[in-house]
Amino acid sequence: MASDAAIATRIQTALAEYLKRDVRTIEPSQALRDDLGLDSMATIELLFRIEEAFDLQIPDEDLHKLVTVADVIGYVEGRLAPSLPASSARATQQAERPRSKRTGLSGKTAGKGKKRR
Numbered sequence: 462m463a464s465d466a467a468i469a470t471r472i473q474t475a476l477a478e479y480l481k482r483d484v485r486t487i488e489p490s491q492a493l494r495d496d497l498g499l500d501s502m503a504t505i506e507l508l509f510r511i512e513e514a515f516d517l518q519i520p521d522e523d524l525h526k527l528v529t530v531a532d533v534i535g536y537v538e539g540r541l542a543p544s545l546p547a548s549s550a551r552a553t554q555q556a557e558r559p560r561s562k563r564t565g566l567s568g569k570t571a572g573k574g575k576k577r578r
Contacts, residue, residue: 465534465538468515468534468537468538468541469489469534470484471514471515472511472530472533472534472537473487473489473530473534475507475510475511475514476497476507476530479503479506479507479510480497480498480499487530488530489529489530489531489534490529490530490531491529491530492528492529493507493527493528493529493530493533494528497530504524504527505524508524508527508533511533511537515537515540515541517537517540517541519536523536
C-alpha cells in the first residue's frame with residue numbers, strides 16, 4: 462500500500478497535470494471549484510482519473526464531500542487504508558462503550574425494578 466505522502470503527491474500531481482500547472486502550486490487547502498477553477502464536469506473527469514490511478518470507485522453520493530484537495534486526499538487514503546477484521550472492530554467498539562450498570566440477563570439494574578413484599 463502507498464504511504465499517505467505518496468497518495469497526496471499522486472493526487473496533487475494528477476491535478477497539476479490536468480490543470481497544466483506546476484505541482485508546487487497545488488495546495489491541500491485549495492477548493493477544487495473556487496481556487497482551482499474546476500467546474501462540475503472537470504471535477505468528475507478528474508475524479509475518474511483518480512479512480513483509475515488508485516483502482517477504486519467513488520460513489521456519486523460521496524462526491525459532495527470532496528470540496529478541497531485535502532478532502533480528496535483524505536478520502537482516497539481512507540478508502541485505501543486496510544480495514545480492521547470484523548472481530549477486531551467489534552472488540553474496539555465494545556472497549557470504547559461506557560460500562561453499563563445492568564447486571565444479569567434480565568437487563569434490569571441491580572436493586573431497581575424489584576418490589577419488596
